[in-house]
Amino acid sequence: MRAITYDRYGGSDVLQLTDLPTPKVGPDSVLVRVRAASVNPVDWKVRAGYLDGLMDTTFPVVPGWDVAGVVEKVGLDTPELQVGDEVYGYVRKDWVQGGTFAELVAAPVRTLARKPASLSFEEAAAVPLAGLTAFQSLERAGVRAGQTVLVHAAAGGVGQFAVQLAVARGARVIGTASSGNHEYLRGLGAEPVAYGEGLVERVRALAPAGVDVVLDYGSDDLVATTRAVLADGGTVASIVDAAARDELGGHYVWVRPSASDLAELATVIDSGRVTVDVAQVFDLADAAAAHEASQTGHVRGKVVVRV
The missing domain is CATH 3.90.180.10 (Medium-chain alcohol dehydrogenases, catalytic domain)
Incomplete structure (x- = not known):
């Protein structure tokens, strides 16, 4: 071969x-x-x-x-x-x-x-890898309907799946991205915010009471940002920074192969809720x-x- x-x-x-x-x-x-x-x-x-x-x-x-x-x-x-x-x-x-x-x-x-x-x-x-990473991080963080979820690097390979999966669960999604990707994120169902200085204020303007979940697929200063925007009782999951677990009491996720998770992903995709x-x-x-x-x-x- x-x-x-x-x-x-x-x-x-x-x-x-x-x-x-x-x-x-x-x-x-x-x-x-x-x-x-x-x-x-x-x-x-x-x-x-x-x-x-x-x-x-x-x-x-x-x-x-x-x-x-x-x-x-x-x-x-x-x-x-x-x-x-x-x-x-x-x-x-x-x-x-x-x-x-x-x-x-x-x-x-x-x-x-x-x-x-x-x-x-x-x-x-x-x-598979990107979709499972998003799916499993949402599972670990317990994302569900009615929550407000902040997705870092929302237009990236994993982030775009996470945005769509969270929206499919009935969550409100705020996504960080460069300005050139904001219209793309709106098309996925997210409310985009720009990276960089002033991010905390921009997130708080959209979610004055804070967000319920932070999903981190690539961010600057995760610990300080999360502490500034996370509502009481909220949680964080990261695939890039173990501080999500070690300093913030959340989850550090390394994707695992899973036939059952892939089957669930296929069902959501075939329903038309994820592109x-x-x-x-x-x-x-x-x-x-x-x-x-x-x-x-x-x-x-x-x-x-x-x-």
């Missing part, structure tokens, strides 16, 4: 298109014929070696954790899925090696769910360019690789 691999840490130039054997399929895994994968910031951070102290790596590595495709073969004990099922998933394993930038990937069933029927494979591949923004689509051979596009940090929506 064709796959993108790298045999050492480095820049995008270490990525190469190569041929690998078909992956073996364990008892609780299925073989997925990959139709699309997507790039997340963690992918190029892993490639650069930034997570070497956290996860074991076995070279050569096939990058990528997001996938959408079709089940081609099932393991010995996988009643959840059958050959021919269209699936999507966050295929993060316990070590870094066999990722999704390949024609075939062996994926544990705990990492997969049936693809949202309303999405193309390219759109579905854009969902998926694909910024660019690259061919598998152009994976290095896809990594570079993500690494600029200026892409709104997901970068997808078509296989």
